[in-house]
Amino acid sequence: AQSVTQLGSHVSVSEGALVLLRCNYSSSVPPYLFWYVQYPNQGLQLLLKYTTGATLVKGINGFEAEFKKSETSFHLTKPSAHMSDAAEYFCAVIPNTGGFKTIFGAGTRLFVKA
Amino acid sequence: DAMVIQNPRYQVTQFGKPVTLSCSQTLNHNVMYWYQQKSSQAPKLLFHYYDKDFNNEADTPDNFQSRRPNTSFCFLDIRSPGLGDAAMYLCATSTDSKTQYFGPGTRLLVL
Numbered sequence: 001a002q003s004v005t006q007l008g009s010h011v012s013v014s015e016g017a018l019v020l021l022r023c024n025y026s027s028s029v030p031p032y033l034f035w036y037v038q039y040p041n042q043g044l045q046l047l048l049k050y051t052t053g054a055t056l057v058k059g060i061n062g063f064e065a066e067f068k069k070s071e072t073s074f075h076l077t078k079p080s081a082h083m084s085d086a087a088e089y090f091c092a093v094i095p096n097t098g099g100f101k102t103i104f105g106a107g108t109r110l111f112v113k114a
Numbered sequence: 115d116a117m118v119i120q121n122p123r124y125q126v127t128q129f130g131k132p133v134t135l136s137c138s139q140t141l142n143h144n145v146m147y148w149y150q151q152k153s154s155q156a157p158k159l160l161f162h163y164y165d166k167d168f169n170n171e172a173d174t175p176d177n178f179q180s181r182r183p184n185t186s187f188c189f190l191d192i193r194s195p196g197l198g199d200a201a202m203y204l205c206a207t208s209t210d211s212k213t214q215y216f217g218p219g220t221r222l223l224v225l
Contacts, residue, residue, distance in 0.1 A: 032212045043118075043204055043216030044157070051212070090156060094212050100145050100164060101171075102214065104156035 002027050002095050006105035014113045019063075019078040021108050023091030026072065031093040033074040034102075035065055038088045047089075050074065061085070086112045117141070118217035120205050126223045127195050135190040135220045137205030146188040147214065148180060149204040157204055163188065192222075200224045 007022040025031060032051050036044040048059025055067040065076045074091060091105040118139045127133040137146065144165050149157035161170045163182045177199070179191040192199055202221050206214040 034213070036214075036216075041202075041219070041221070043120075043206075043218045044214070045216065046213055049213055100147075100162055100208065100212065101159060101169075102147075106156050107154075109154075 002031065002093060002103050004091055004093050004103050004105035006089075006091050006108050008108055009106065010109050010111065012111040012113060013081045015083055016080050019076070019081045019085065019110065021076040021089050021091075021110065023065075023074045023076065023105060024072055025074065025091075025093050027093070027095065029096050030067070030069055031095045033065075033067060034092040034094075035059065035063070035074075035076050036090045036092060037061075038090065038107075040087075044090060047076070081110075081112045083112050083114065086110055118205060118207055118215050120203075120217035120220050122220060123218060124221050124223070126225060127192075128225050129196065130194045133192050133195055133222070135192075135203050135205075135222070137188045137190070137217055138186050139205075139207045139215075140186070141207055141215060142185060143207035143209050143215070144185070145208045146182060147204075147206040147208070148178075148188070148190050149206065150199075151202045151204055151219070160190070195222070195224045197224050 003026045005024045034049045035047040038044045048057045050067045058064045063078045147162040148160045151157045160174045181189045202219045204219045205217040208214045
């Protein structure tokens with residue numbers, strides 16, 4: 001069965017430092033890949049997604065992610081963290097089999113220190 | 115603005131008393147989802163509709179039902195809420211693009 005692994009349930013960075021949130025998926029066929037962000041007591045918001053084409057995907061708020069098929073990874077990065085980036089981040093996949101079921105990773109809570 | 119609306123934002127019910135959560139969308143998306151999210155956990159898919167085609171997850175308890183009377187509205191019915199059903203319930207929509215648009219959620223408290 002398809003699964004999504006986010007390494008690190010909590011990540012803490014200083015303001016201005018690089019943000020790196022890790023995501024690996026298990027699938028022999030590359031799925032649709034997503035990163036969502038969730039602020040407290042709110043729904044999820046799409047940061048970026050990969051379907052086909054260019055493997056480096058740029059999203060909102062300065063985030064980007066690179067699809068690496070050989071590593072089955074889709075890590076999320078941001079060059080310089082801002083206090084407002086503190087939130088929960090979910091990596092998610094939809095298997096490329098024509099369905100709509102989304103499989104979420106367990107989430108990574110990002111803390112940003114002043 | 116086109117959006118996904120969930121009412122109410124907070125719902126308090128009594129143990130065993132049926133409760134209905136509602137979701138509406140102005141995006142005209144053909145897919146609608148209901149998720150349950152407990153504290154510090156990922157959203158757990160309960161079911162989704164592709165148009166009127168209902169897709170139930172195998173591990174969704176029978177206590178949870180859903181209705182989609184038209185494209186815009188979708189309801190989550192919890193027939194006999196237990197303490198373990200206290201959670202945030204998220205509604206989302208999508209199209210063939212697969213991107214999901216989430217509502218703000220309804221936080222359910224069971225007393």
